[in-house]
Amino acid sequence: MPRSVQKGCDDFRQTSGAARARWLAPRLTRRQLVATGLGASFAIWADRALPFSRVLEAAEAEAAAAPRAPVLVTVFLPGGCDLLDTLVPVGQYGRYADLRPGTKVADPPLLGTTGLAVHPSLAEGLNGGVKGLFDAGKIGFLPGIDYANPDLSHFHSRHFWETGLVTERAAPGWLGRWLDHHGSSANPLQGLTLDSTLSPLLATASAPVAALDSPDDVALDVWGVGGLQQRQTMAAWDRLATPRGRGEGPQAAYASARLAKQVADRLAPYATKDGVDPLAPTVAYPQDDDLGRRLSRLAALIAQPLGVRVAAISASGQFDTHDDQPADLASGLSSVSQSLAAFQADLEARGVADRVVTLVWSEFGRRPQGNESHGSDHGAGGVAWVQGTRAAPGILTDYPSLTSFDRDDNFKVTVDFRKVYASLIEGWLGTDAGEVIPHAGTYGRLALTR
């Protein structure tokens, strides 16, 4: 049915994470979450009140001391990306076609002799897109990823993935907790969201982190004021940003003012000068694509001695494909494939690819049996992948059975996402996973990187 009005999903739009948990008395609310996570970081960090020059020096020294430090990038596919149509089980095509009469993908490009193929949109982009990266041994797929007794609410499931904890309790993000243990106390660029607001993955208890839309739009300039007067103005800004008042609101206001100034100072040397943009991409990213735009900026920032360690990026596509899945999934995956292929090529051209591993994830999968609206409903056992020159290649987890489902007619989960987190923390970031993921030892490990 042709439609001029986009049909909204059930309980989902982009961002906002566990916002719904706010009003689920007596659970902790979203605002309390922010208070224990981000707000607390503001409190502790802001109270330290280092002069900015010292903060800058400290950050630069740290970045310079660890020029080869590994970087972990996460890319979120919001809405619950479908496993079956994304990573097509061509070895069982008949069964697949029975499950998906309304959405099935014809002639998907094969992934070697794995018995799997990818959605044709994943072959779009530089060097054959995501499929090209797989063929080149730079992608390891993780089909069937989820957790036991999956919660099919976008908000709950996403909160679990963001915090690395399967509980509705409020907590800092899993990457935020890693920064609390191993990050700097002075460099907000160590944890980056390329977006207007901070990703909940990066909410910390004490370490400074940053959100920025674009590195060329961070300067705090009062129009018509320059030179000495601009410096005087910024000195006044520092004093106006001295923490005062009680509660999470005042803490956030004063700390974000200081963070904004710090980010501006750190990135000032990279501003375009004489028509030269030191952060210009080295390869062509897809046009007018938010994900591509964010990744191109991230690649440039990683390549500079800015101490970027973890980053959380959101894709722009619509993966909550309750209806019209063929069209929506094709366009979402096309953006992902083109953007990630460009990102990888950019990192390689900049000579930093060996330092960066990217985890692509979504909050859950979709029900194997398609629905009557050429779509699929919320399900268990989704798809994720690790990408990079140092990522383990191949199909790294078992594809769920197409004939034996769980009691809700969903896929049986084959790998817990916390196993993937723990493996990345230990195998890639090189620190003890137990500090970040409770009971990390019980999940076992996967060789996700090399």
Add this chain to the structure above:
Amino acid sequence: MADWSEQHVRRLFWRAGFGATAEEAGVWAQRGRRATLDHVVDGPVEGRKLRGPAPRVDRRGLDPVNEWGDDVLWWLDQMLRTNYPLVERMTLFWHDHFATSDQDAPLMLRQNRMLRGHALGSFPALLRDVTHDPAMQLFLSLADSSKGAPNENYARELMELFTLGSGYGERDIRETARALTGFRSNWKDGRFGGIAFDREQHDGGVKRIFGRAGRFGVDDVIALVCDHPRHAPFLVAKLWSYFIAEPPSRETVRGLAATYRRSGLSIKPVVRAILEHPMLYRRLDAPDMVKWPVVYVAGAMRASRTFVTAGYPTWLLASMGQQLFHPPSVAGWDWGAAWLSSNSMKQRFTFGNHLIENGPAKVEKGSVKVTIGARGHYALAHAAVGSPQVSTHTREVLTHLAAGWFHDIPASWRAKAGWRAESLQRTLRHLLLTCPESQLC
């Protein structure tokens, strides 16, 4: 409350609207607490009106249906020119509460009109219209949910986000979804042609909801959720959090819920009870609520008597994390500290430049004498941005900044350095508008 000062008025006007001008603060401090609350809650005696010049952008009026971003400017203009700001604040509350996103502009504007009409009225009537609202029906797949394939999406959000929060089970959701079947969307040549109720597609069987059985339909569902014991505490607690940062005590929630029930689930009495509550007036010199982006923008524009004459608020609001008519999810926006990141603070800073460039707060050439002294410079800037409430600390920092502004110019030349006095005015006005303190109310 024993006393009623300008600070009380300012606090109330920010929480229930978009701030007070110096004149309003003075007038309403004189008239007293009761008269002020009557005015704020019931609206001006002359009735709800828009004042001031109609918006013009690029030498044309607004076209919120067809021009990108004009929908945002249209609503912002309502906020700027209304004489009854609480209605706009409550419309904003309902836009967040019944968050609907990414639907066609005519449908979103229609929904906005509906929300405004019920802003302080009866909750069950509001909920009934929300349930029938085309933008909502399309967003949450209630349209075309049929007897043969009932869609649970709206039923789930109805309980989880709109009315109860807890106290129901999956079976209640499934049965409610059955009771809500029968709405059909009409499409012609790919264009939306409205929603109609099709009895053939409605499940007329017996449903069991909250332990009660019956051949329930839409009106029954609305009555059932509104009668549920969790509804009143859920809604009054959320309303409280919209106006007051500190969470309400259990006793306060009980009292507000009783007020709400006694009034027959009317919104205005409970809002009034919150706006009268002593907790709202605690620590008047230390504001602790983060202004929502649109409240920050509308407040700064109202204070400086700036109207919609340019498109910058649309994209700046989006960069600050609040694109009106596009809430990030059906759960609405994240409130409080989540509004502020390094980036959103930078965007609020940038807004100061645009506001000063595009309105009466602009510093005109030759308008400032160098010789008025640091305090004179500060006073001039403070008045230009609408005389906001400012802490002693901020005033001292800015006066100190003014005192050092001309140091690099030899004393004998200073009197002629009008251009430098103008840059000082731009800076002082900008910092008064954008400093961390001004993000709080």
